[in-house]
Amino acid sequence: PVIPVGSSMGGWVALLATLARPERVKGVVLVNPAQDFTEKLMWPGLADHERQAILREGETVITEEGLGSYVLTRRMFEEARDWLLLDGRIDITAPIHVLQGRADDVVPWRHQVELAERLSGGDLRLDLIEGGDHRLSSPAELERLVEAVEAMRG
Incomplete structure (x- = not known):
């Protein structure tokens, strides 16, 4: 089993990979995911x-x-229009943990609300990190990322 981890556009790719091979995915960790960002x-x-x-x-x-x-x-x-996710239901049964900076000026935190509305089939955890920017790269934020991945490993 794999745990795709993706940040920004990589988060979009992680979601697409999960949809392509759902039987392989144990969980997904996303950092400020930018699904459908082009559109x-x-x-x-x-x-x-x-x-x-x-x-x-x-x-x-x-x-x-x-x-x-x-x-x-x-x-x-x-x-990019061939890979849009937010125009319909996103059937992912694996648990998903999203780390989202509230101060992200590239991918606003409200973008994850639409993702949450579209996801069906599995647990979703959305952590809104006060003061967190698009990179979420402070030592404390990186520790949260490591903890999220470790929790998915079980």
């Missing part, structure tokens, strides 16, 4: 001229402090 978080957050460039030219360049410049493509958004 629910990224696209609506783009400026209108950026969305128009993606639709018209197929890409746009984004520059962010700390991340530098990167390209967003129409193909990325189109392919």
Whole structure:
């Protein structure tokens, strides 16, 4: 049995892997999971001229402090639509533990409410960590992650 652990986009991937091989999964631990982020978080957050460039030219360049410049493509958004989870029921019977920072400015904690509404079939634990950011990388936050994985191991 495996315990997928994923952070941000890796959380989305962990959910998809669990759906693909449910018989192999003992439990899932997610850190600020960004399921459907392309559609629910990224696209609506783009400026209108950026969305128009993606639709018209197929890409746009984004520059962010700390991340530098990167390209967003129409193909990325189109392919991501094939993997959306929040438009229906998510049947996962394995227990899921979500660690979510309340101060996360990339994936707002309310994004996990929609995940909770869509999940059916197993236990869900959602820890909202006061002051926690998107990385949840302080020593205390990392300890919580280790404890969550250890608890899944049984």
